[in-house]
Amino acid sequence: xxxxxxxxxxxxxxxxEIQKMxxxxxxxxxxxxxxxDSVCSxxxxxxxxxxxxxxxxxxxxxxxxxxSDFLFKIADYNKILIISDLNDLIxxxxxxxxxxxxxxxxxxxxxxxxxxxxxxxxxxQNKESIEIDHHxxxxxxxxxxxxxSLFKYANSCxxxxxxxxxxxxTKSLPILSDTEDYFLRNIVLTLxxxxxxxxxxxxxxx
Numbered sequence: 431x432x433x434x435x436x437x438x439x440x441x442x443x444x445x446x447e448i449q450k451m452x453x454x455x456x457x458x459x460x461x462x463x464x465x466x467d468s469v470c471s472x473x474x475x476x477x478x479x480x481x482x483x484x485x486x487x488x489x490x491x492x493x494x495x496x497x498s499d500f501l502f503k504i505a506d507y508n509k510i511l512i513i514s515d516l517n518d519l520i521x522x523x524x525x526x527x528x529x530x531x532x533x534x535x536x537x538x539x540x541x542x543x544x545x546x547x548x549x550x551x552x553x554x555q556n557k558e559s560i561e562i563d564h565h566x567x568x569x570x571x572x573x574x575x576x577x578x579s580l581f582k583y584a585n586s587c588x589x590x591x592x593x594x595x596x597x598x599x600t601k602s603l604p605i606l607s608d609t610e611d612y613f614l615r616n617i618v619l620t621l622x623x624x625x626x627x628x629x630x631x632x633x634x635x636x
Contacts, residue, residue: 431572433563433581445597448560449580451529452484455558459528460488461541466498468534470624471562471587473501473510475531476615478595480508486620487528488512489519491542501623516543523550530559532577534587536570562590588624 436444458479462468469490476486491514494502497563506514513519530551538544541623551557559577563570572579584590595617 431575433570433572433579434578435566435583436579436581441580441582441593442597443582444578445594448580448594449598451481451558451560451578452479455484455556457485457526457528458487458531458560459523460486460531460533461535461547462491462533462536463540463542464492465534467586467588467624468500469498470620471533471591472531473505474588474591474617474620474624475533475562475594476505476510477508477614477620480510481614486510487522489542489547490514491516501620503527504620508616516546519543520546520550523547525602529552530574530577531562532559532573533562533591534565535563536565537572538573541573545584562587562594564590586625588621592621603613 458476460472461478462472472488476488479486488505488510490512491504500514511522513522513536532541535541538548541547551559557574557576559574560579561572561574561577562580564587566581572581580590580594582590582593584593591624
C-alpha cells in the first residue's frame with residue numbers, strides 16, 4: 431500500500447486518533463530500521479509516552495554506534511526497555527499485546543526479523559499500529575494497511591513527531607494538564623539530534 435502525503439486537516443485528524451489510542455492502550459513497541467533519524471524519532475515518541483505514564487519497548491538488535499550512546503542512556507534513565515535479542519523480544523511480545531509503532535522506515539524489508547515479529551502481531555486480538563514517515567516513492571510502502579499514519583513531506587521523521595507533539599499541546603488534547611509541557615529537554619534534544627542527522631546540520635533541507 432503506497433504512502434500518501436496527508437493534508438493538514440487529515441494529519442490533525444490522525445494525530446487525534448493516535449491520542450485516543452494512547453489514552454486507551456498502555457504498551458507500545460517501537461520497531462524500526464537502524465537509521466539515526468529512526469532511532470531519534472522513536473525515542474522522542476517513547477519519551478513522550480513515558481511522560482504520560484505509558485510503557486515503551488524498543489527492539490535494537492544492531493551494534494550501537496558510540497555516537498548514539500547518550501540516546502540509549504536517556505532511554506535507560508527513563509525506564510524505556512531496550513531488547514537486542516530476538517528470543518527475549520518474542521517472549522516479551524507474547525506476554526501482552528503491544529501497539530506497534532514504526533517510524534522512519536520506508537518498507538518492511540528494512541525491519542529486522544520481520545517474519546517472526548509480524549507473526550506475533552498477527553496473533554493479537556487488538557492489532558493496532560502507528561506509522562510515521564517522510565519517505566515516499568516506489569520503494570516505500572505502508573507496512574500495516576490499518577495503521578494510523580502520519581505521512582508527510584518533511585526533512586526528517588523527527589520533524590513530524592514535533593508536529594504531532596505541537597498539535598497535542600496547542601489543541602489541548604486530554605492527556606497532560608494545561609500547566610505541563612510536552613516538550614521536555616530530553617525530547618527536544620532527541621528531536622534536534624534526529625533533524626541534524628537527516629539534514630547534515632541543515633545543509634540538505636528539501
